[in-house]
Amino acid sequence: MNHSPAHDAWHQADIAIIGGGLVGASLGAALAPMMQRHGTSVAVIEAAPLPEDLETPWQPSFDARASAISLGSSHHFDSLGLWEAMAERATPIRCIHVSEQGRLGVTRLRAEEFGDTAMGHVIPNAWMGRVLHRRLQTLPLDWYCPARVEAIEATDNGHRMQLSSGERLEAGLTVLADGGRSGLKERLGIDSHEASYEQVAVIATVEVDRAHQGMAYERFSPSGPIALLPLAGQRMELVWTFEAGAEQAALALSEADFLAKLQATFGDRAGRFRRIGKRYTYPLSLVTASESIRPGLAVMGNAAHALHPVAGQGFNLALRGVMDLVGAIEAGRVEGVAPGAKATLDDFEARRRNDRDNVIRFSDGLVRLFGRDHPLLSHARAAGLMGLNLVGPLRRTLGRRAMGLER
Ligand SMILES: Cc1cc2nc3c(=O)[nH]c(=O)nc-3n(C[C@H](O)[C@H](O)[C@H](O)COP(=O)(O)OP(=O)(O)OC[C@H]3O[C@@H](n4cnc5c(N)ncnc54)[C@H](O)[C@@H]3O)c2cc1C
Structure with a gap:
């Protein structure tokens, strides 16, 4: 993991992941073969500092979620x-x-x-986070942490982001895995449907x-x-x-x-x-984003769907989304199509639609x-x-x- 590069100039990445929580970190880890074998450049931006030294002996807490x-x-x-x-x-x-x-x-x-x-x-959850972040540390990705994406705008080639650290980043594919509460979705004009x-x-x-x-x-x-x-x-x-x-x-x-x-x-x-x-x-509440893809953008994890925890499905559903996004990017790469291309993201959405709708219906129906x-x-x-x-x-x-x- 490379720590954030110098401040001036625009930094570039093929894929930028906003949020290094369970979903964003899982996606970073799942992109490892593409970074290592095909030189895909990946940036992860996480607002919160890492909670601890990832190598200190694990102290199980009675209160851990x-x-x-x-x-x-x-x-x-x-x-x-x-x-x-x-x-x-x-x-x-x-x-x-x-x-x-x-x-x-x-x-x-x-x-x-x-x-x-x-x-x-x-x-x-803290153990899953530790295992994922330890893996990210071994990968050739750019790690902006602690840094918050404060502004985002679409460009002809993807999205540009302004970080709280002063750095600026441009990416062909941006994955919004910020948990859905940072206001970035709204700034992009993506509505959410919230039913308490x-x-x-x-x-x-x-x-x-x-x-x-x-x-x-x-x-x-x-x-x-x-x-x-x-x-x-x-x-x-x-x-x-x-x-x-x-x-x-x-x-x-x-x-x-x-x-x-x-x-x-x-x-x-x-x-x-x-x-x-x-x-x-x-x-x-049940929160669903009105759009989960746009050219150059994928919305994932809680930013895309926050479910009732009764059936314990939220992260499991999101992880299947991570695997499908990587599958669609890999299929696109073989065809010479970029990760942020509309065709790649349409393929991702086609892989996701049934599973996502079924799980949302199942959890909501149970409640x-x-x-x-x-x-x-x-x-x-x-x-x-x-x-x-x-x-x-x-x-x-x-x-x-x-x-x-x-x-
Ligand atoms: C009570 C409860 C119990 C649950 N139990 C289960 C279960 O048993 N099984 C299951 O599968 N799911 C469960 N879930 C669902 C699961 O917790 C979520 O699906 C999962 O945490 C979503 O992870 P995420 O990475 O999308 O979001 P988050 O965990 O919210 O992570 C988002 C990350 O983005 C960062 N961030 C936010 N804004 C910015 C920004 N502007 N710039 C940079 N970084 C930013 C944050 O610091 C954070 O680290 C449960 C949920 C609840 C509420």
Whole structure:
């Protein structure tokens, strides 16, 4: 990784990635063969300084945020030569248990029925970031960090950017992977459609009094869905969704009272909750960008689509986008077409469309189906959950989607 070059003059790159978060860093790592074999020049611009010395021994924090990484995503990381390092801190999900409070229906999706030992893994986000940034350090790319893209404009050959560091950059393909909150999309005239779920997720690490044996739980309760994901040891990641405003009362509770409320709502299926870390809140909405490509531009990750975390699909979907963008750029290169050419980006969009629309519909549908308290719907859900235990093809579709194998 080359640190940012001198200030004056315009710097050039074939591909500029705005944002070195999970998605931008994954794209940087996935472009390695093109940089190394074909001399494609890549720049990554990241506003936040790297959090730590990437080589110091890893100190697992009780409060670390973690993500469910589907089996499909672990295969992608493997193809990028990153899975071995990711796996050092990955906890396998061996079974997904789905239930609804006050209803009989329960469904269990086990990895072995899909011919694997894990349906996916849970990995601390900070560890994924460390593995990705370590890889970026070994690559011949230009790394502008900390530097914020403050202004962007389209040109005949791509886009020009002004960085907070004073540097100026011009790129044939610019990838907007800034998480969607920096205002750059709007400055380019790309609208977003935002539909608030009027819900807030409370996230925390909890400790249980027995081994979780790789179980992940999804429990739908009248106050909102609760997900528990297995972490190292007897810890689990809690994602508890509340109606907006109702989370305040839960946050005001003492640790002991919060755990008692969680126990009463969730029951004993995961054991007794005995410790909880810092509670974080995330307001939830479905945000989709009105355009994901333009000549010289691709919008990716949260900048393109921010989903409800109920099905743990956001990053997994984005990583498939990363792989498809690299596939389209590579196919274009073989034909002599530039990464930012309209034909390359049309190919990328054609590869993405179905998967993206299906996952957005699936996550949104799940929230709406389980978020409504109507007796008929409740019966339908219970029947659905019980039915899932019986009906082969539907189980298979749900399981394969959770594993990131269904498009
Ligand atoms: C509560 C919760 C739980 C989730 N759980 C899961 C899960 O289990 N599985 C899953 O697949 N997904 C999950 N997700 C979704 C996942 O977290 C996101 O899809 C993912 O973080 C998106 O990454 P990103 O790189 O697009 O954005 P970000 O993580 O927001 O990164 C954007 C980066 O861009 C940088 N940046 C911003 N503006 C600029 C600028 N102007 N110039 C330069 N740099 C800039 C920022 O500093 C940041 O580093 C969850 C989301 C939430 C909210």
